[in-house]
Structures are given as structure tokens and as C-alpha cells.
Amino acid sequence: MSQITSATAFTQPTTTTISARIRAQRKARSLTLQDIERLSNGRIKAVVMGSYERGSRAISLARTIEIANLFAIPLSELIEESKNPERGSDRQLIFDLRKLREISLAVKENEISKINAFVSAICARRRDWNGEILTLRSGDLDTLTLVLSAPRAAVQELLERFHLIIKAPRN
Numbered sequence: 001m002s003q004i005t006s007a008t009a010f011t012q013p014t015t016t017t018i019s020a021r022i023r024a025q026r027k028a029r030s031l032t033l034q035d036i037e038r039l040s041n042g043r044i045k046a047v048v049m050g051s052y053e054r055g056s057r058a059i060s061l062a063r064t065i066e067i068a069n070l071f072a073i074p075l076s077e078l079i080e081e082s083k084n085p086e087r088g089s090d091r092q093l094i095f096d097l098r099k100l101r102e103i104s105l106a107v108k109e110n111e112i113s114k115i116n117a118f119v120s121a122i123c124a125r126r127r128d129w130n131g132e133i134l135t136l137r138s139g140d141l142d143t144l145t146l147v148l149s150a151p152r153a154a155v156q157e158l159l160e161r162f163h164l165i166i167k168a169p170r171n
Contacts, residue, residue: 013079018064019055021078025071026053028132040070072131093136094166095119095159103162111148111158118147133166 026036026049033046044066051057052067068075097119104116119134136144145155159165 011081013081015055015059017081018059018078019053022049022067023053025067025073025078029071036070040066044070074127077127093138093141095134095136096164096166097123097131097134099162099164103164107162112162114147115144115159115164118144 026033031039033049036044036049037046044063048057049067052059052063064078065075068078071077100112100116100119103112119136122136122140123131123134141152141155145152148155148158150158156165
């Protein structure tokens with residue numbers, strides 16, 4: 001018979017951590033509380049969303065799922081601690097996913113569709129669902145050169161030409 005102890009191999013989420021993740025997801029999208037009310041067609045009132053974010057109001061599982069759907073992210077992103085080890089990396093290439101979506105609709109270049117598929121795969125693998133930006137490591141850029149069959153300088157020039165880079169890598 002096993003005994004239950006307070007020393008577990010994992011950490012449970014708290015209302016404080018879930019509230020902080022909800023707020024971080026909203027802020028990452030530059031949305032106001034009023035934007036949330038509008039985007040949810042009034043189902044989530046601005047004052048209620050603010051209460052969820054402060055942790056001063058209990059949130060149901062159904063409402064948490066509704067918020068995750070509103071942000072177009074898996075529920076686990078609001079409940080689990082981020083598993084993205086890339087954050088805070090010294091060598092960063094900040095990729096503008098909004099611009100890529102815009103270009104993908106307007107430009108029918110083979111390279112753009114390959115880049116789109118590549119960054120979509122990275123977002124899925126890293127469980128990075130914010131949909132606004134993506135931080136690529138230096139090794140990701142090397143992989144992209146293989147995907148595009150082009151030298152690194154040519155890939156960087158292509159990304160810069162289409163204004164897909166927000167911040168270049170620091171060496």
C-alpha cells in the first residue's frame with residue numbers, strides 16, 4: 001500500500017499560475033479586456049476576464065476551455081508550465097508569424113510555402129501557440145537552409161526581404 005505524501009515528482013498548477021497564464025496569453029496578443037468581451041461575442045465580460053486574471057474569481061473548466069479556444073491554443077497551455085526551453089536564449093531570431101500569414105496569402109512563392117510549413121511544424125513541436133511571433137534558434141535557421149536548399153546568407157536575405165524578421169541573431 002502506497003502512502004500519499006506532500007513531496008511529489010511534479011507540481012500542480014495553482015489558481016495563481018493559471019490566472020497569470022491567461023493574462024500572459026491575452027497580453028501576448030495585445031488584446032484588452034474589452035477585446036475579449038467583443039471576440040467572445042459577450043460571453044466573457046471584460047470585468048469577469050479581469051477577475052479571472054487577478055485570481056479573484058473562480059474559473060470553471062468549461063470557461064477555461066472557452067478561453068483556450070478563444071486564444072486558439074491547447075488547454076494545456078493555460079494549465080501546464082511552459083515547456084519552451086528556448087525562451088531567454090542568447091541567440092535569437094524573432095520571426096514575425098503575422099507577417100508570414102499575410103505574405104502567404106499575397107505571394108505564391110514556393111519558398112514562402114516551405115517557410116510557412118517549417119515554422120508551423122516548430123510551433124507545434126514547441127507547443128508555442130501564441131501565433132504572433134516565433135523565436136528561432138541558430139540551429140533552426142540551419143535547418144531552414146536545408147529545407148530551402150539555399151545558403152544561410154541567402155535565407156537570411158529572403159527573410160529580410162519579406163520583413164519576416166523582427167530581431168536578428170546576436171553572435
